[in-house]
Amino acid sequence: MRQTWRWFGPKDLCSIDDITQVGAEGVVSALHHVPNGVIWTPEEIAKRKREIATRKDGSPSGLTWDVVESLPVSEDIKKQKNDWREHIANYKVSLRHLADAGIEVICYNFMPVLDWTRTDLRYTVANGASCMRFDINDFAAFDIHVLERPGAGADYTNAIADEAGRRFAELDEEGRKQLARNVTMGLPGSTESMTLDDVREHLAEYGNISRDLLRQHFVDFLSEVVPVAEDLGLRMCCHPDDPPFSLLGLPRVMSTEADYTYIMDAVSSPANGMTLCSGSLGARPDNDLPGMMERLGPKVHFLHLRNVKRDSDDIMGSFYEAEHLDGDTDMVALIAAIVREEKRRRDEGRADHSIPMRPDHGQDILDDLGRRSQPGYPTIGRMKGLAELRGVFRTLEHGELGL
Template identity: 45%
Template sequence: MKRIFEQSWRWYGPQDPVSLSTIKQAGANGVVTALHHIPVGEVWTVEEIEKRKKLLEDSNKQHPFALHWNVVESLPVHEHIKQARTDRGKFIENYKQSLRNLGKCGITRVCYNFMPVLDWLRTNVRYQLEDGSTALLHNLEDLIIFDLFILKRDNAEADYDADLIEKAKAKYAEMEQEELEVLKQSLLMALPGDKEGFTLEKLRNGLKDYEGISAEQLREHLVEFLEEVVPVAEEAGVVMAIHPDDPPWPVLGLPRVVSTASDLDYIFSEVPQKANGLTFCSGSLGASEKNDLPEIIQKYFDRIHFVHLRSVQREENSRFYEANHLEGSAGMYRLVRSFYELQKKNNSSALPMRPDHGHEMLDDQGKPYYPGYSAVGRLRGLAELRGLEFGILNTLENQQY
């Protein structure tokens, strides 16, 4: 049966509350995972990679359904590489060896990002929607409150418009302590695999490490990194897929360099090998109305090695929340149809795709899921996306299901 996407699911490993059997029941067979237990900057050995593969193989014996590791998300880039410190060469060599080892083990797609200090960030990771489910929310006004009054970053006011600062100050004056704690905990939330998490002091120190590093310099550091590792990836039979910044603009004074179509133009022109590719994330890129998502798919289709499908509802003043997958600002029908048309034109195979940032809903509420990665919300998202895919195929290919 012709497919536009290989249905995939992000799994954080043996400690993930979402089990492999749940992933099978959701209808996915591609498993997007990483070795979160290995400290950032250390080599992923063949032995550790094979251990993770064996977990999937063993699950197939118990419940026959071909789960396989199709994408690494993520092979993280050490901060010293991003900062171009004198010891970055050691970490680049380790990264190269990890790519070689992944290639030896047959894992050939690597998602990564180049966001300084912080990965994606939200000001409320359990924002209640009208139907009672919760979603991830980013509100610039709340971020300003955190920056000015909780983090108390030096010279933070210089990064924001005066009218937004005044609105933030007025809102802060009326906020309850419980609201401020939700804001603080949402922005200091640890990433999966990071047992320590952030503290205010740790975040301040991380920000200080980037003082004096401009967006232009960070962009140069990214290109220098790619010039080193992409040829090794090519030799290993591996493709690299950079994830866009989330949100796609500077945060807390940190530069962001993978936010816009012009950013992608620069990255791919400077390092033109096709192994230097993109994770197309419709939510990250779609948070900015400046990004034309169908146009980005059209222009860089041959470099899109991995797909995250989700939709955010954009509102004023850089406020957005995760909408249902077929609603919000993304225009999901146009996106999926664009992938279909380009695959047909290029006679290319299905791309690995995972539903991203599901709502916390139904029986998942109150359980210890990582925000955005509960089971039922992503199952709903995958089901909706599969239905959209089948509808497009059935209409345009006259396939019968």
């Protein structure tokens, strides 16, 4: 695995100097300040590359921009409304500019409205660390009582709806606003956020879009951009739904192994692949992460390694973000499958035999607790995770190679 680190740009509390010290080999970044649907220019791409390559004192960092995360797919494209054709044309131009800059791996997602969702961004665990949490009862309180989505109560069991009502009643006005902010936070690092009215407007526009139709829109998008990516030598990799089940009555189309198989078969190309995020997929108990890596491995272009602890085995349930080697995903078994896939690629002579990986998220520990970094992206917590993952990987790699 090529060990990378997510960086949100110069405003990130974790600096390029910090990243060189934690032992990462490359950087995962994006032009978060560019609005969705707008072309990423060569000048802005080159500027970000220079920022990554330079320490505070002006000396070379030795780091490169290895993965784009994310080149966002606009809501217009997902809904095929308004300026969606222009946005696809702009997406193709951005891909060309990224290829010209030598960046080969492009991560994105196809989640409608809410790109990822948590109800608590600073949940305290038993040892005093904090992490992000999704609580289905709190989400239902938001959906039914804060957003007041018509018919929302019917999407939950009676027990969840009753508990949601009780929790909402216990929240004061600031608590209700904070819950809404947590749920609608949007993509990490993004300058775009949504008000409740924005969410309601999007939901109204998605009203007639079924799961099958959204998946067809996804295939339509890929049919346009994947041939361009393949010609440019790029590897596109879709991030799974987070969490991997329907929210707000919206369809979701990248939550299971079957979802990925369908999409990668529908637009078959070495450029159409997968971001295997063990945390997002692991929030769903019927997802077999080591097995998915074994079966879909040739199309895995990017790895997010993190773990979650589920409250139950319900498909639509609550969870919090655990330490990287704890939680409900067998991380050692998953990394063993990654090691086998990389060996297979080396034996085949594939240039992309070393799959870029980043320690995804992390718990706020030690000095992280006072820094108030981007939720899910503490420096020390991620460094701890990277060290643990690196240790497992090197041990298993030695065994696989007979060392």
